[in-house]
Amino acid sequence: MITLLFDIDDTLYDMMIPFQSACHAVLGTQCDAFIEDMFKVFYRHSNRLLEDTQKGHLPIEIMRQKRIQLAAQEFGLTLSDETASSFQISYKENQEKIFISDTVREMLDDCCHHHAAAGIITNGPSGHQWQKALWLGLDHWFLREQVIISGDVGVDKPHVDIFRHVSEKLQLSGKEVWYVGDTFANDIVGPSQIGWHTIWLNRRHYPTPEVPPYPDITVKDEEEMCTAIKNLIHECQPNKQ
Numbered sequence: 001m002i003t004l005l006f007d008i009d010d011t012l013y014d015m016m017i018p019f020q021s022a023c024h025a026v027l028g029t030q031c032d033a034f035i036e037d038m039f040k041v042f043y044r045h046s047n048r049l050l051e052d053t054q055k056g057h058l059p060i061e062i063m064r065q066k067r068i069q070l071a072a073q074e075f076g077l078t079l080s081d082e083t084a085s086s087f088q089i090s091y092k093e094n095q096e097k098i099f100i101s102d103t104v105r106e107m108l109d110d111c112c113h114h115h116a117a118a119g120i121i122t123n124g125p126s127g128h129q130w131q132k133a134l135w136l137g138l139d140h141w142f143l144r145e146q147v148i149i150s151g152d153v154g155v156d157k158p159h160v161d162i163f164r165h166v167s168e169k170l171q172l173s174g175k176e177v178w179y180v181g182d183t184f185a186n187d188i189v190g191p192s193q194i195g196w197h198t199i200w201l202n203r204r205h206y207p208t209p210e211v212p213p214y215p216d217i218t219v220k221d222e223e224e225m226c227t228a229i230k231n232l233i234h235e236c237q238p239n240k241q
Contacts, residue, residue, distance in 0.1 A: 002236045003172060004111055004229065007181030008122040008132060011201050012104055014222075015043070018094035025090040026083060027072075034075055040204050042071035050124075054156075060125075064088045098135050107226035108141045114233050118170055119146035121162065121179070123186065126151035146170065157183075158190030167194065178216075178232065180225065184208075188215045201225050 052058040065084040111117035150156040181187020192213035200215035
């Protein structure tokens, strides 16, 4: 039997939905022509600035203002601090409405039915990520001890220590482990360091890096991800001839 672990953000749900809703609420439709590219830039700035916040160098309120201001700036838009704050308020409100699609829900049901769903590994502040887990209803598929958040562990993906921590905590040694995520550095390079297999959900159509490690499977959307996982599970059934 295989053992599956998942990222949360942009893997189990589509992060661009609350982002686009916040853009519409605060900026109107002026971003529609480049909304996906703007989201990718926003996500990049968010990850970079979060490192400063975690080190105590940047208050989280300022980080949340700066990430949308910097993203908008790359597309010729200048946002005041007030507008950036309004965006963050709307973004948070829409994050509270995040949901798992029927496709992913069916996949998780299938994983649990076949005892393949081992857990979650996600980067981010503890409180914020636990809140997302609540909004998404992850307790339907995972016990609390199966949800590992970097803010609780004190080390972020892709550092190998968080994957070692999870392997020990969930007693994964000797099992065929697959990790599913959307961010190449965090979710492909990281788990590959301890010999896990990987599935890269490349929603945003990033180019595949030219040097290894490479994902075992690359999929472009939730439907392909769910099909790939369903095939893996059923290929590994003990009674398969």
